[in-house]
Amino acid sequence: MGIREFPGGAPRGKGIATGMRRSPDVSPRRLSDISPQLRQLKYLVVDEAIKEDLKWSRSVEDLTGGPAGLTSIEERILRITGYYGYQPWAASCKREERPREGPAPAEAPAAGSEAGRGSRRCCRCSGPGLRKLGWGLAVVLSVCTSWAGATQLAKRTFRTFDAPFTLTWFATSWNCLFFPLYYVGHACKAPERPSVRQRYRECCRFFGGNGLTLKVFFTKAAPFGVLWTLTNYLYLHAIKKINTTDASVLFCCNKAFVFLLSWIVLRDRFMGVRIVAAILAIAGIVMMTYADGFHSHSVIGIALVVGSASMSALYKVLFKLLLGSAKFGEAALFLSVLGVFNVLFISCVPVVLYFTRIEYWSPFSHIPWGHLCGFSLLLLTFNVVLNFGIAVTYPTLMSLGIVLSVPVNAVVDHYTTNIVFNGVRVIAIVIIGLGFLLLLLPEEWDVWLVKLLTRLKVRKKEEPAEGSGDLGSGPQNKRRARPSFAR
Numbered sequence: 282m283g284i285r286e287f288p289g290g291a292p293r294g295k296g297i298a299t300g301m302r303r304s305p306d307v308s309p310r311r312l313s314d315i316s317p318q319l320r321q322l323k324y325l326v327v328d329e330a331i332k333e334d335l336k337w338s339r340s341v342e343d344l345t346g347g348p349a350g351l352t353s354i355e356e357r358i359l360r361i362t363g364y365y366g367y368q369p370w371a372a373s374c375k376r377e378e379r380p381r382e383g384p385a386p387a388e389a390p391a392a393g394s395e396a397g398r399g400s401r402r403c404c405r406c407s408g409p410g411l412r413k414l415g416w417g418l419a420v421v422l423s424v425c426t427s428w429a430g431a432t433q434l435a436k437r438t439f440r441t442f443d444a445p446f447t448l449t450w451f452a453t454s455w456n457c458l459f460f461p462l463y464y465v466g467h468a469c470k471a472p473e474r475p476s477v478r479q480r481y482r483e484c485c486r487f488f489g490g491n492g493l494t495l496k497v498f499f500t501k502a503a504p505f506g507v508l509w510t511l512t513n514y515l516y517l518h519a520i521k522k523i524n525t526t527d528a529s530v531l532f533c534c535n536k537a538f539v540f541l542l543s544w545i546v547l548r549d550r551f552m553g554v555r556i557v558a559a560i561l562a563i564a565g566i567v568m569m570t571y572a573d574g575f576h577s578h579s580v581i582g583i584a585l586v587v588g589s590a591s592m593s594a595l596y597k598v599l600f601k602l603l604l605g606s607a608k609f610g611e612a613a614l615f616l617s618v619l620g621v622f623n624v625l626f627i628s629c630v631p632v633v634l635y636f637t638r639i640e641y642w643s644p645f646s647h648i649p650w651g652h653l654c655g656f657s658l659l660l661l662t663f664n665v666v667l668n669f670g671i672a673v674t675y676p677t678l679m680s681l682g683i684v685l686s687v688p689v690n691a692v693v694d695h696y697t698t699n700i701v702f703n704g705v706r707v708i709a710i711v712i713i714g715l716g717f718l719l720l721l722l723p724e725e726w727d728v729w730l731v732k733l734l735t736r737l738k739v740r741k742k743e744e745p746a747e748g749s750g751d752l753g754s755g756p757q758n759k760r761r762a763r764p765s766f767a768r
Contacts, residue, residue, distance in 0.1 A: 426689075432520065432529055435656050438652040441647070442648060443642070445518045449510060450623060456620030459665070464477060464613075484614040487615070502619065506619045506627070511588075515589035524694050526694045527586070528586050530710050530714070531569060531587060536717055536721075538562075541594075542594055543601075558719035565712040568706075569709040680721055687710060
């Protein structure tokens, strides 16, 4: 048995005590299988040449020069032989990368300069991260306030203007401003200002080689325009029947529906934690229905919000399936195309609803144009921040803004309506919020968690080991010093 699996180490068989029996060809599965070798290796003596060659290895240091009682002979032999996948050099590299404590006086100035350079580098490296985090907080506040403000303003609008589909059509028409706003921002940032036609042609490549043709408009843009309209209409119609707190928390279930549809349609990776989140979302929906005692208005309103969340999830999954991922300019053009589709083909629906008295409003002089324009502006801001905020911050922070709008709506409803926060409603809100947060976990969250726990365990083991090493070195030095006084 030789010292092996060390980079740049000595050849096999060198420095092995004579008369030692060779290890079997098959690697042992238990320590008892190599007990004879363990008893012989208690008296193993390593040559000085091998020590010099293996100076980067912590295994030889622990075997020959380590403090007594720090490690057992079984652990030492596992470090040398590499049995059971034990890789000592991985730990040694981490230890060697640490700066030495208490440098010599001659090395102190150099070490101080290097530390200063390192701190400057850390500050430079952490600067973009802090800036991105700061932008993330601003985006979270923008998403939260715009979504909560739009929900509350829509609720107030329906007191004098009972026409949810007309409000949906009016707000969706503002999507035509997406591409002009994008072009203004791109022209201000780009070193060379491209023309509108040139930028439009570049973004039209998203729809295919022929660009935005009439066939592409009806096959790819029109279905998403219908889904967009249904999502907003069902949500606004539900606000008429239930309070804004229940509507906003139930709409958070669209994240769970996106995962389920992606798992079925897109064959995305199966994750147990997201299945748990989907179950929590469904349980929250049932408990929210039970909170008001299964009244007709509450049941219909909850069904409308769930339908709105389902349409939103279907929109996102079909977009990824049929169109893939889009850049900022392409996304802005696509949303503007949805606004054009709404103006050209959906404008007739509010007229029909008006003359059929399904959505009849007062004369134009009594229409609350301020509420309509405010709601449309807040909804436009919400969609702009949600689609383009990824350029300055993390996507997870943007999603947090949606779930944070729930407590904002709850506070407003508490002071403006007669909502009763009973135990069932509070538990349902907490369950749905918890499921939403679980869905924000990355796909490799379990790997990161295992690495974090492993690092914590290694640090806990190293700290008492270093402390016992410092305490054990004192008695050894005293014992070695006694014979010198006897002389």
